[in-house]
Amino acid sequence: MEAGIVGLPNVGKSTLFNALTCSQSAQSANYPFCTIEPNEGIVSVPDGRLEIIASFVNPERILPAALKLVDIAGIVKGASEGEGLGNKFLSHIREVDAIIQVVRCFEDDDITHVSGKVDPVNDIDIIETELMLADMQMLDNAIGKAQRTARSGDADAKKRVAVIEKCQAHLDKEEPLRKLELDKEEAKIVNGYGMLTAKPVLYVANVDENDLTGEGPLVQQLREFAEKTGADVVPVCAKLESEIAELDQADRTEMLESVGLEEPALAVLARAIYHTLGLQSYFTAGVKEVRAWTIPVGATGPQAAGVIHTDFEKGFIRVEVYSLEALQEHEKESAIRAAGKLRIEGKEYVMQDGDICHFLFNK
Incomplete structure (x- = not known):
């Protein structure tokens, strides 16, 4: 299971990634594109059921499910045409199963917003537009080859042309491909192209320390937008999580309790990612190991x-x-x-x- 963390520059992507992966890398500078290559981290998915099972089985080891996180550089308006670091980073998104979009939902005059103002829905629109434009380019490049093969009478190529044209018509309406109804065969063709807007999206509202549960107006705007698209929203204070990540386990628990949180962001995000991808866990239990396995619902x-x-x-x-x-x-x-x-x-x-x-x- 692999999720790519995306967003505009300076929204807290790398801070969140470092916190989730307990990275001790130096704090990123306050300017766009501080992530020059996509950082990758494998994190264990927190699941309290494993410890309960292990308490009865007494295994030699406990193996939780794993989640691969990819921190992708900030995407800016015009990325699909090469602005910023452009298509180089859009291509990295094609390889993930789900997109985690970090959306800034806090005001701070010391942290520059690339658009000049904090507007969660506008931020999402910029990212979604760039992903749709990149998909359009991919389909424009693919259809010529498919049409040439289809003219020879190849049935698979004819099906491919029909699917590409269906996707193009949908994108022309400025709608992401995840909203397009596809049968199993059509979905397989679309997945083969790694369409960016076909991937499920989870929104992370990066909040400040005074709004940990995301009750403020900026998060409410994000929730209202996400509800219309069927996406989940998870409020996270990336700054606080990065501070928690630097502590040992005992101090982490104490700090979480002091701010009224029951668990760190990774546990909440992992459950949300499972829901977004339609996944669940089952367990195997023996004296050698107790292990969680990830399967589709x-x-x-x-x-x-x-x-x-x-x-x-x-x-x-x-x-x-x-x-x-x-x-x-x-x-x-x-x-x-x-x-x-x-x-x-x-x-x-x-x-x-x-x-x-x-x-x-x-x-």
């Missing part, structure tokens, strides 16, 4: 097994499943089985978030 037992190893999916026989609640009540798997709360599920079983599983398969 609606995945079947064999598909979930395939995340561990493709052979597990091919040779899937059945999955033995129990819940965290059953583990807490009965404490041991043998007791769960004896109580009749360990279920045997077949190939049609649709996985549920938090399932604890053993897969049986033919080698």
